[in-house]
Amino acid sequence: MGRVVIDVMPKPEILDPQGKAVVGALPRLGFDAFVGVRQGKRFELEVEGEVTPEVLDQARAAAEKLLSNPVIEDVVSVRAAEAQA
Template identity: 85%
Template sequence: MGRVVIDVMPKPEILDPQGKAVVGALPRLGFTGFTGVRQGKRFELEVEGEVTDEVLAEARKAAETLLSNPVIEDVVSVRAADGAAGAGA
């Protein structure tokens, strides 16, 4: 069984209220030295068999059309999970 991992992030120029909330909370809890936080999301897609280039291509298509909102988010990586076979993204 293979697994594809997809990372989606808000576009760099887009306001990220969640990240802003986290960066505000960090020093209050004693975590100093962090000047910026941006929060994205990670998807794990499971497939029967190996993660082939075709599977990755299909996953990228899904990431760009369904898993992300192309107006405000970027798909930053589509890759096979650790140990799984297949070419990286």
């Protein structure tokens, strides 16, 4: 069983209210090391068998067409991952 991991993040110039909420909450919990937070999405797509170059091509196309909104988000990574339990 192969697995493709896709990371989608809000574009840098787009306001990220979830990230802003996190960066405001961190110091209240005693975490003072962080000056900025962005929150995005991570998808794990399972395939039967191996992650072939054709599967990666499909995953890249799906990331652009379905998993991200290209107006406000960037697909930052599409890669094969080791299968997990």
